[in-house]
Amino acid sequence: MPLDPDQRTRLLAAKARALVADASNADASELRVTPFPGGALVRAATAAWCLLDDGAVRSLGAAMVLADREGIATLHVMAESVETSSIVSRRAEQFENAPTVWRIEGRSLVPASPASVPVPVEPSAAARELIGMLTAAGVDVTIEHGEIRGELRGLEIARVVESTEGTRLEVGVGRHDREAFTMVHGNLPTAKALESVIASVDAVRRADAEAHPLRRLAPEGWLRWRLLQDPHLIGAQVLQSVEPPTPRDSVKDIGASIAVGRDLSGQPIVVACSVGIDLDVVPTAADARVLNDPDARVVIVVPERDDHPATRRLAERLIGPAEVIGLSGEWRDRETAP
Template structure:
């Protein structure tokens, strides 16, 4: 271990010791390395201080705890404690989440689920144009956009000068800005059709690797699940927004769909295209918001499911299952 890593480990362990003292613990556990901070174990109890990536830390913490057969945990985080507390209550484990801030340690109350946000009616005027272009119309957290095989190719935004909505074409904010510089601010059906066709051409099976088929791989998987629900043993599926907002189209964030299983039961499917150590917590959170009593399936590419992830999915109060789908051939 390098000197920098040694220093980081010592700082994290000190933070954990202080947090344990702050919540009134006088335990003398064995301190163990944890990638996002520091951990300690004693018998079947574990303490973990998370100092980075707190919003996506519950899965890593629980996978780490599995190694020590810990069935009860105290988790200390420096932000998003209420989010972690909300997700922690979905597991059949004894978990307490604490916020460490301003030199104080306080128990975290679970955050309420994110309220539904409707797309403004003034934005809906662009839905027909998006559909006519061949793109899929997507509504997420009050934003209307269009996707071509899972990749966003247009979005309705509000003009900061006159506060009116307009449709912008492009993959991400920078691409949309470049498109406007070349083609003007008014999005035409002809222009959008061309972009949709280009993106589809690069995201089909059998084409060579290209930036347009590397982006949003999890949404390409969702697109395939919606088109062919039998991939996840469903009879019908439709796109639904995730439990948290995606801040950037280039971020690899799990995405969601809801539908009906082959046996006529409600089903929520969460898609990821990588070995995502936090996907079980994310997926459970998604189901709690979308359809709490539905079956939960986590769809991912072949060979992405480790034994520890499969075990974690079974540790939910309402267990989930993984389904592996062969990726698109490149």
């Protein structure tokens, strides 16, 4: 049985305290632990040690912000798995005064090696044959980590699924909705099913629509879609969507949506779109630059109300040019301005 959140927090705190006590020769009983979503931070002398929960790649930003808030210049980050520690290490080395990343082996810590740039995963030929159905319906096609998705204003409403039973287009907002739609409307032709979902989502995912759950899902994707329509809002000539650095498991997942393009002077840019206060948007944007164009300028775009000082402080620490743009007004509308 999985641990509940409180139990998990206590376990992380105890483990972090024990690891830091061994690494720093400190008395564990005197170490102060500060839990935060996805990890626990321990202060030892003039340094901070942060233990990330397994798989919590997106907690690096929170750890850096917390250390900055505590006035600690030296940050050590610990992670259990090779995958998590290596991705965090790749992200950390994009910053000035970079955190030191360690991989946990038993009760010992070993330096983590930065993850290499992965080889892009390409969809199969059978999966690509279904793209035409999406484009014919007026749906935006995105490919993320080998999966073909259909989006409407940044929200996934269809996905090409490959299994032992063959390749098919499933419609619905997220996996559970796709499964439910198939159960209820299994005999409906795919094109008709797609048309039905488009009509339902289009009616509520609009700037002038009343409050609705589908209006709140994937706001980062909606913001990116907005910029793809009007790249001049951030001083770009043209933008195109690209996959995020790490896969998204659900339409409810929070994480920056990424685009690449060129600014008005023709220079390459990597754009990270975020809505709400996402403390990891800067490490995510930096990682997206590594994966797409290491020489590009990073542009982080948020609604003006979400233009937080912590985001700007992290962006200022990036190696290489970076800019944070807060869009004023209702960013879903045409009247939005930088």
